[in-house]
Amino acid sequence: DPNSEANLLNEAGIITVFNSYGTGIRLWGNRSAAFPSETHPKNFINVLRTADVIAESLEYYTLQYIDRPLDNALIDAIVESCNAFMRKLKADGAIIDGKVWF
Structure with a gap:
């Protein structure tokens, strides 16, 4: 869902954490908090x-x-x-x- 809270946070460079159906904790989002102002590969x-x-x-x-x-x-x-x-x-x-x- 593009309008979900997780996606809105990801757009701001914030990674969300969730428990994936009993398979353990997962991160949603792949950029650091330096994004979007910084575009260096180290943002990932x-x-x-x-x-x-x-x-x-x-x-x-x-x-x-x-x-x-x-x-x-x-x-x-x-x-x-x-x-x-x-x-x-x-x-x-x-x-x-x-x-x-x-």
Whole structure:
């Protein structure tokens, strides 16, 4: 129903939450509260969630490099290992593309 409260809220960039017939909680609407004044792809909740998961994964993975002496070889190793992770995500179809650089 285009005149429903949920759709009116979505037009203002507000996501609504509902219980979907006993199958769990669902979100209705895919844009963040930055919409409609901002049109960047990061307005989409799924883009933000994916970026958050990737960032947290890279942060967790790079914990192994903490307290090591920082030099160019270590930086190259960190960048390459992170890019290997991004290539795997791309090969799995999880992302379109991704690259880490320093």
